[in-house]
Amino acid sequence: MQEIENMAGQAQEQMETYYPHGEIEVKWQKHWETRKTDKVVEDDTKPKYYVLEMFPYPSGPLHMGHVRVYSIGDALARFFRMKGCNVLHPMGYDAFGLPAENAAIKHDTMPDEWTQRCIGIMKGQQKRLGLSYDWDREVWTCREDYYRWNQFIFLEFHKRGLVERRTSAVNWCDKCQTVLANEQVVNGNCWRHEDTPVRIKQMPQWYLKITDYAEELLSSLDTLTDWPEGVKAQQRNWIGRSEGAMVNFKLVDRETGEAGEDFPIFTTRPDTLWGVTYMVMAPEHPKVMELVEGTEQEETVKQFVDRICLEDRHLRTAEDREKEGMFTGRYAINPLTGGKIPIYIANFVLMEYGTGCIMSVPAHDQRDFEFAKKYDIPIKVVIQPKDEELDADQMAAAFVEIGVMVNSGPFNGVPSDKGIPKVIEYLAEKGFGSGTVQYRLRDWLISRQRYWGTPIPFVWCETCGPQPVPSDHLPVVLPRNVKFGEGNPLATDAEWLKCVCPKCGKPARRETDTMDTFFDSSWYFLRYCDAQNDKLPFAKAAADYWMDVDQYIGGIEHAILHLLYARFFTKALRDCGLTSASEPFQRLLAQGMVTNKAVDPKDGKEKWLKMSKSLHNGVDPQEIIEKYGADTARMYILFASPPTKELPWNDDSIEGRYRFLNRIWRYFHMRKEAILQGMELVEKRFKMTYDEAAEGDRVLLRQTHATIQRITHDLAERQQFNTAISAIDELLNAVGKYKERDDDASAAAVYTAMRTILLTLAPFAPHLAEELWEMLGNTESIFQEAWPEYDEQWLTVETITIVAQHNGKVRARIEVPADADQETIQQLAVEHEAIHRSLEGRAPKKVIVVPGKLVNVVG
């Protein structure tokens, strides 16, 4: 019996060694929620700060990647609030999209119910993390009050000529049962199904003319000085600007043998125009069959085209793919030389770039060279290198460097790089062509043949064709009770399809395509500025107050997709007069992946790999929160590595953060009396000055003020949370080493240090900070308290340790007064026994003194 009691006592004691994180966290979460402490309105008396984490797709429970991005955003939001900023920190859900539709079909429910349930789970966990959002601005993109503004914006874009419906080759995913934008094709496969090759289909689709903004999207990347280089480079790459000339070759007319129809091509090398020995068309070029009609080649060309067009698109255009082609039987005329040039078709020419036809200069382009060798096409040298004479028959590879133009009519002797603009000028003069710029960027295909998205606000009228839905008829509401089965349920919903043509009033049919969900996420940051507006997507004044987003945080996987689309939307909405912003995100932080050990299925070796379901290396945030609390989870994630780097998960290391918070808890309880006494003294204007302070107090207060300086810099400028947290560790260590005395100055010093620990801890571990702040008798939230300022006087020191080096190697440390002049330091160093020994009797040649740091004796 006694033994049992004893054991129970021990258990009790053991429990008390850990602070009650669950209880504390739930208490403060309720407190913040009921008081709406994080609600904001525009306020011109404070500087604004807009911090935004990419809103999540509501897939259910959070994963560690979410916890990481929210911990970063929340630390910044809380820090800038304490710094006196008016902080906008919103949250919402990117709630339309295929996974919900597929899950709904699989689990025999409806996408809206499914989505709502997922949002419930996700939001509950976000609240449990203690994230300081203004929930009054929450958006769900699947709600009518959001997607009606998608439709509004779509129609605004339509008015400005930014919407186009056209038929062309599109990417189709069999698993998604819909088309995809170019950006959503990864290595020839669907971005959602990396094992499913996309198929190319000819279909009429809706496009947004992002290419109208290609130039601005490219050039204004240079203004984004606080974006990671890698993201900007990827966007530049994707936009793919290249300068060159459009040259009008002519087709040789079959009847007359004279120059007939135009045959334009794009080239970046107009300086090689005199060396063109053949032309090539893409096999799917619409003119191919027309050209070969009636020629000897008709049948073989047709077979070739059919074969190539059936090949996998990605494989066909891979760089290492064997180049294949054939003569069409037709010729073109080079406008500059009048020469007759054979036209080929080949697998490596792309229909979507330039005009789908190219000129080939085998002497000066490696691909053209290889093709010419294979099919025995003549090679003509028109650029000569400076130091050797090229002979077309002897060449083993194309000469692609800069040289001197030869066999080029009026341009002989001109250096080839200088020749490019000169030839372009000449082409323009003669009416043969003009200088032009081509982009790799394609227009954004935004229609999807699926249900769970924003209906495209158009109707089809037999008489009037496609008609935009008038804005006072918006929204076009997505029907809720639809039947899933074959294809898009909208297309089989007879009731929903019925409508009236807004132009002629006759019965019409609704457009059944919905919008790509990237449409939704391309402007949500603007909606947050004025989330409850029911007259407009957002009021311009509100957007002008809050925009740009000062700090955007999210995963690198959106380097092109979302980030390019959002930049495009901001510019297009600006041109529609809806906002003044030109760029959405001033500063971008691309956070690193959360990784854990897992066996790589590719080679069977154990590695640090991104947490994922398929690798079974995920750690559930819920379990971590239950075991250690949200504060520990957040601190660990910020402490373990810098935010842009990979975060290798370590169970022992998270224990370390938990110990740290427990240690703070214990210190406050152990030293409660001294701290309270110190607080009273400090509040009664008990003023400590450096000159009067005892040495021990000076050391502690120096550390305190240095900590404030460092953490402020780490958060405001460097966004280096790991070192900021380390600084709190160091300050706590200093308090641990501090020898307390039973006097006022000592109590004041301890209080000042402990108060600093609490205030600087608050952005990372807000619950614990609030709890201990309250324990000290404060009645207002710690987040109402101003961020501490450091006081220079405490950073001063009277003696400093100077490192004495001989030829750059540390030989000794010398103590000197902080204000010692250079001569004194120099003399002390030269006379120092260790330096003396190291000099071995030589006289010093030179002595360098770095004030406050070191002295280096050379010789």
Add this chain to the structure above:
RNA sequence: GCCGGAGUGGCGGAAUGGCAGACGCGAUGGACUCAAAAUCCAUUAUCCAUAACGGGUGUGAGGGUUCGACUCCCUCCUCCGGCACCA
């Protein structure tokens, strides 16, 4: 191939021209305890030497600039990410 990023102890990482390894994890030894846990204290790059003081080497490799280089410049290697026949 092109573009971007990174290479530092047993591990995560710190230091952006001035003492390399802050802080944390792990490890080792000690205190407390009947014992364990928790906590606290000490040590912890490496090699040589030692009773002790000390000394050599060291930030992917090689070169350079500098009194002094993890840090700047050049050449190269490895890893990660992106793009890749774009005429």
